[in-house]
Amino acid sequence: MTAGRNGRSETALVTGASSGIGLELARVLGANHHPLIIVARDREKLQGVARQLQAAYDIPVSAFAMDLSKPGAADQVWSEISVANQTVDILINNAGVGVYGEFQDESLDALQRMLMLNIVALTTLTRLALPGMLARKGGKILNLASVVGYQPGGPRMSVYYATKSYVLSFSKGLARELEGTGVSVTALSPGVTKSSFEETAGASGTALYRVIPQMSARAVAIAGYRGMMRGRRVVLPGLAAKLMAFAGELPPRGIALEVNRLLLKRLSRPSRQQTIRGV
Numbered sequence: 001m002t003a004g005r006n007g008r009s010e011t012a013l014v015t016g017a018s019s020g021i022g023l024e025l026a027r028v029l030g031a032n033h034h035p036l037i038i039v040a041r042d043r044e045k046l047q048g049v050a051r052q053l054q055a056a057y058d059i060p061v062s063a064f065a066m067d068l069s070k071p072g073a074a075d076q077v078w079s080e081i082s083v084a085n086q087t088v089d090i091l092i093n094n095a096g097v098g099v100y101g102e103f104q105d106e107s108l109d110a111l112q113r114m115l116m117l118n119i120v121a122l123t124t125l126t127r128l129a130l131p132g133m134l135a136r137k138g139g140k141i142l143n144l145a146s147v148v149g150y151q152p153g154g155p156r157m158s159v160y161y162a163t164k165s166y167v168l169s170f171s172k173g174l175a176r177e178l179e180g181t182g183v184s185v186t187a188l189s190p191g192v193t194k195s196s197f198e199e200t201a202g203a204s205g206t207a208l209y210r211v212i213p214q215m216s217a218r219a220v221a222i223a224g225y226r227g228m229m230r231g232r233r234v235v236l237p238g239l240a241a242k243l244m245a246f247a248g249e250l251p252p253r254g255i256a257l258e259v260n261r262l263l264l265k266r267l268s269r270p271s272r273q274q275t276i277r278g279v
Contacts (some may be wrong), residue, residue: 010089010140011087011088011089011090012035012036012091012092013038013092013129014036014038014094015094016039016068017036017038017094018049019040021221021224025094026038027056035060038062039066039077040095041066043065047063062081069114070113074128075128078128088132090228091129091141091142095144097113100160101156114159114160118167122170123170133182133183134178139182140228141183143167143170143186143187145171146167147191149165149169150168150244150245155260155264156261184228185233187233188223188224191240192240193214193215194216215238219237224237247259
């Protein structure tokens with residue numbers, strides 16, 4: 001099931017592979033015998049993950065340390081992969097970041113890095129990987145969207161919600177465009193996920209993390225991998241994500257916007273401006 005048209009194993013590139021859903025996706029891919037190319041910004045941590053994956057699954061793992069939130073970083077990492085003469089059969093655009101807070105108080109640098117990572121890097125890597133996939137008449141792209149992509153907006157996380165709406169729309173449109181080419185595009189849209197996400201951000205202080213059931217990163221990764229391998233255009237793992245997506249698109253959408261405002265209201269006072277990593 002992991003072999004390409006020429007009989008070789010399909011190599012997967014995973015961004016944001018050192019923690020959370022990205023790490024779990026790398027593990028699921030490794031368990032299914034896919035050679036891996038992993039990317040994250042922390043070189044030491046990434047190399048440790050590479051050693052663990054190689055030992056656990058007996059697969060080749062290449063690690064490229066790169067901060068994809070920097071301008072030109074996606075082009076640079078692709079160039080390094082190309083120089084290493086590595087083929088990408090599966091692209092997992094997992095790396096992402098979120099910023100929580102009142103928009104006027106948010107760091108402009110943090111907002112720009114979020115746009116670069118969540119939108120520009122994802123779009124760039126997809127564009128760079130696609131020609132080779134089309135030439136080989138086969139390939140798979142998995143983009144980490146989010147259930148919030150179905151929502152009309154997220155007060156206190158307005159830019160983050162907008163980036164995930166972009167990922168969802170882009171993935172759906174490209175999937176239809178590529179129909180019949182042998183290349184599939186899947187948008188993985190998880191809901192609230194158990195990870196360091198809320199601890200790093202202090203997001204556990206919002207009603208969102210008190211009310212909505214959480215899935216494990218492992219369960220999300222398994223659902224994403226299975227959906228991608230089946231060529232599904234959208235994967236909404238778990239009942240809560242399906243209900244949130246459905247509710248977010250129901251008219252009048254102003255109701256969903258007000259619900260989101262309440263869910264994203266902090267119940268405890270933050271110690272500092274928070275940056276949320278994850279989906």
